[in-house]
Amino acid sequence: MSKKNKRHQEHEEHPDESWLLPYSDLMTLLLAMFIVLFGMSNVDSQKFRELSEAFNSVLTGGHGVLDQTSMNSNTKTSNEDISKAASELITKKTTDMMRKKEQENLEALKKQLDDYIKQNGLTNDLDTKLNQSQLMITIRDNALFPSGEADVKPDARILAKAISNMLQQFPDYEVIVSGHTDNIPISNREFPSNWDLSSVRALNFMKILLLNDQLDPKKFSAIGYGEYHPVSPNDTNVGRALNRRVEVSIIRKYLDPATPQLGVTSAHE
Structure with a gap:
């Protein structure tokens, strides 16, 4: 056998391993993504260990990207777990950012x-309160209506216009106008x-x-609530005056799911 043919046969004995480079790059990118996602949110140690084990299983579970037989059910489950966890972390981070921005907006509107x-x-006719459910504007009835009537006073229209001009800065928020009376x-x-x-x-x-x-x-x-959501006892003139109101x-x-929510009509109670 000639030396040329011998060298050719020895060369053919080694498989093409050029795929290793993109494979290693892919694994590096996946690892980087995992680290970034973990850094975006604080997770408990148990969840982190589970994700780490799942991720290691993905990296070490097979002998090559072309060896499909190495993809057993555990590896597939690990992939699904990582994808789900990553999605949850991103959603939580986005929601936290939006909640923080909303808090800043409502604080600015309250100011x-x-x-x-x-x-x-x-100050004797209007009050504002910001809680975990809403920003509430409380207006005493005598600032808006003649006694026992529902027609808005001409002066109160100026107040309504001022409030509406402020509300237009936040057009995506739901607004509930509720009317209340004494007993x-x-x-x-x-x-x-x-x-x-x-x-x-209210209408x-x-x-x-x-x-x-x-x-x-x-x-x-x-919404009209009548006398059924008082903020003060109805046994005095002062208490009844406080109960006659319109709330915006x-x-x-x-x-925030971790904080007990107050009902829309119970912020004062």
Whole structure:
């Protein structure tokens, strides 16, 4: 046998291993992705160990990318677990960022409202409160309506316009306008009950807010609660005056599941 043929045969005995380079690059990228995802969120040590074991199983479970027989059911499950965990981590991180941004937005809106209240001497008539469910604006009924009526006072229209101008900065939020009364029964031709009075008051005030065409009516709703959600005992004039009110609630979109949520109508209770 000639030396040329002998060298040719020896060369053919070695398989082509050029695929190893892209394979190693792929494994490096996967490892980098795993480290980045882990760094994006704090997970408990147990979950980290499970992910590490699953990831190691993927890296060491087979003898080559072309050896399909090495992909057993455990490796497939590990792949699914990693994909699911990565998706959950990214979703949690995104939600946390959006919740933080929402908090900043609502705090900014509250400050605007508080500044307006102070500048216009309305501290006895309006109040704001930010909690884990909503930003609530409480307006005493005497600032909006004549006693026992539901037509908004002309001066109160200026207030409604100011509130609507602030709300238009946050057009994606759901807004609930709710009416409340004290427990003294009302019965006349226009309002057979406190339910009717509170409902019409909420509706009328909401309609004035929506004169601002920058607001989306689909985001607004009006509710009448009558006397059934008091914030103060009804056994004094002061208590009854506090219960007669209209509340404008800007509802959070990103609620913290770890925090007990307050009901929309119970923020004062």
